[in-house]
Amino acid sequence: MSTGTAAQVGMPHSLSARLRAVSPAERTALLDRIASIVSTLSGEPAPGDRGELVPRFERLLAPADASAVWLALSVLEARLATAPEVRRTVRAIRLDGPGAAFGSRTAPLVTSWLGGFRHRPEVRVLRGAVLVDVDHTARAGLATGIQRVARETVRRWAAGHELRLVGWDSGYRHLRLLTPPECARALTGDGAPGPAGERDVVVVPWESTYLLPELSLERPRNERIAALAQFARCRTGVIGFDCVPMTTGETTAMGVSEAFATNLAAVRHMDRVSTISSAAAAEYRGWRTMLSSVGAGGPEISVEPLPGEVPGSTPDELDDARARLLVPGMPMVLCVGTHEPRKNHLALLHAAELLWREGLRFNLVLVGGRSWNDERFTRELAVAQARGRPVETVTTMSDSTLWAAYRLARCMVFPSLNEGFGLPVAEALSCGTPAVTSNFGSMAEIAADGGALLVDPRDDSSIAAGLRTVLTDDEAHRRLATAARARPRRTWEQYAHDVWDALAG
Structure with a gap:
């Protein structure tokens, strides 16, 4: 049994037929886009005779090259084509030729982009x-x-x-x-x-x-x-x-x-x-x-x-950060990062509580915004504050205040469970401030050049031990700070x- 011709089974009109069916303004806009496709694919100026433009377009698309089809779809429809759209059009070209393939696609184009909008986007x-x-x-x-x-x-x-x-x-x-x-x-x-x-x-x-x-x-x-x-x-x-x-x-x-x-x-x-x-x-x-x-x-x-390059801090910037973040008579422990579970701030709060109960005096400042699944952290933070613990969160902070905070901190703590890099660790060390951070992944990678004390972030006691060392052992702190200042410098320019x-x- 014969399947019939394209016309007999209701296949779409040709591209030329579609162009004849739209308004003069819409036709001009479409022809301009076709001219852009023709000149891009051929490497030559598009034919000045508009009657030659569509045949030239169809000859260029006849091989059904996927890249050429992607370009044609993207320009005609003023949106980047997806891979399924490209594959579908390639198959249509192989079955019925580019005239029919693009004739069927021009109808939604005219409706959604040209006929439906007063503004016809320029496609470049x-x-x-x-x-x-x-x-x-x-x-x-x-x-x-x-x-x-x-x-x-x-x-x-x-x-x-x-x-x-x-x-x-x-x-x-x-x-x-x-x-x-x-x-x-x-x-x-x-x-x-x-x-x-x-x-x-x-x-x-x-x-x-x-x-x-x-x-x-x-x-x-x-x-x-x-x-x-x-x-x-x-x-x-x-x-x-x-x-x-x-x-x-x-x-x-x-x-x-x-x-x-x-x-x-x-x-x-x-x-x-x-x-x-x-x-x-x-x-x-x-x-x-x-x-x-x-x-x-x-x-x-x-x-x-x-x-880990960090700009210098002026005396005024240091004074402002000191007034904003430090508690008189206490060293500051700084933590930088959003409050998502991966950053492990719940474990940090527990480690800090262990040290406060030992009688250690320090204030903990967590710089970072809220993120997903941070409800437990928020509750535990409120509990610590209700106990009168010197802990606070700062959701927004200017870069200049952050750089000053790094320099004023006794240490920067970063017990993350997974990081692509751990930028706060590198930035704190660049300021000569010791870091307490995780003993694997990118954090250990950064620490290899010196200045950081590595801990097991999955063990609250290990985090507490690392903080205890940098808070109470002045000689260990001095060695870490000296090593941090001696680290090789890598700039954003080099990166x-x-x-x-x-x-x-």
Whole structure:
């Protein structure tokens, strides 16, 4: 029994037929986008005769090359195509040709992008450019460790290289150029956070470099990054912070591990990962080893350790921090990090209580915002404060106050269960302040250059013993402080240079 022709079984109209069915303004906008696709794929100016434009487009798409299809879909629809969309269109081209394949896809385009919006977004193909995706860093109000790394790194990249800073629309459908205020916020943290722009220039990278110096956890964003890495003919690179949601998923909130899995699904298709420590590299290499079971090789993985560089503090900054944080007659123990279970602050509170009951006098200052699953910590903190213990949390603190706090502290304690790097440890040691930190992973890696006392973070008594030593043994404290001041110095400038070479060089 014959299956009939495309027309007999109700297959979609051709692209030319679709173009004839829309308004003149919509037709002009679509033809402009088709011209952009033709010139990008051919490397030549698009035909001036509009009658030749669609046939030329169809000839270029006839081989059903997945990269060309991705470009065409992304430009026509003003949003980055996903891998399933590319595969579906490739199959349609092989069955019925590009005219029918794109004719069927132009109807939703006209409805959703052109006919339904007064503003027709400009679509710009960026070829041979370096795009740096700092969507979160440009918009978020919090300054996490990841955002600090992104800002310190990208600011130095921008000073030495020509970059295009990009973000996403609110639905994570398309890349867009950041506005000047957003660029300033991404690079310096200045200015109020704002929503994603909705009416900006849509950019489609092609034969360019795409760099991701922050963590993406949004499924729609990761689906489009994965397709970009596969089909945009771009060099792609990402800073790899850690695989905590996979290796210690029990310490994260519901859904975080699933969201992180979508990030790894995108990173799987990227060219290079620059990890922030050898411990982080071990996690990523373990994940990459698993990819062989699905026939994938995964990205190249390198190690570019973070620096611990901290600017100097002025006398006024030290005086302000002293008045704000110190309790007269008591040494200060400083802890920096969000109050999530992985940071192990419950164990720290218990260790501190053991020492207070011994009669040791010190105040404990925890700098960091609330995070997932911190209800137990909040309750135990309230209990300690009700007992009159000298402990407080500071949810927001300027960088200058933090640098001063490092210098004023007797020690910095960081008993985390898992860290990609442990930036507060490196920063405290850079200030010459001893650290009490975990005896494995990136924290032990940092401590290898001296200045830190290692403890077992899973043993409250071990944490208490480490704190007891630095609080009561002046000679041990002096040795640690001397070793901290003698550590080799690594600057943000060096780090940014090394990561650029690893990802874009």
